[in-house]
Amino acid sequence: MEAHLLQVTTDDGECRFWLAAGTEEEAVQLVLDAIPEGWTAKLIDRGGTALEQAAALGLTVGLAPGEAREVSRGVGLS
Structure with a gap:
């Protein structure tokens, strides 16, 4: 299974982080479907470092x- 880390920006400029399982295109669409209209989502860390850290913290378990889930609070990023 592929998992991807995405940065979500709210309509007031706050950044949040989400994980989504699927291809890159599916991951973006999964998150866009889960967040309010007007927010944006983009893939980050194509090198894998942040995703590896999220996995090490158990956030991909x-x-x-x-599936897509917000992980901002899990890594203290919000």
Whole structure:
């Protein structure tokens, strides 16, 4: 399973972080479907470092194909 880390920007400029399982295109669409209209989502860290850190913190545990979840609070980023 592929998992991707995305940066979400709210309509007031706040940055949040999400994980999504699927291809890069699916991951972006999964997050866009989960967040309010007017917010944006983009893939980050294509090199894998932040995603590896999220996995090390256990944030990818139980992430099923087709699932997206916010992880900002899990890594103290919000």
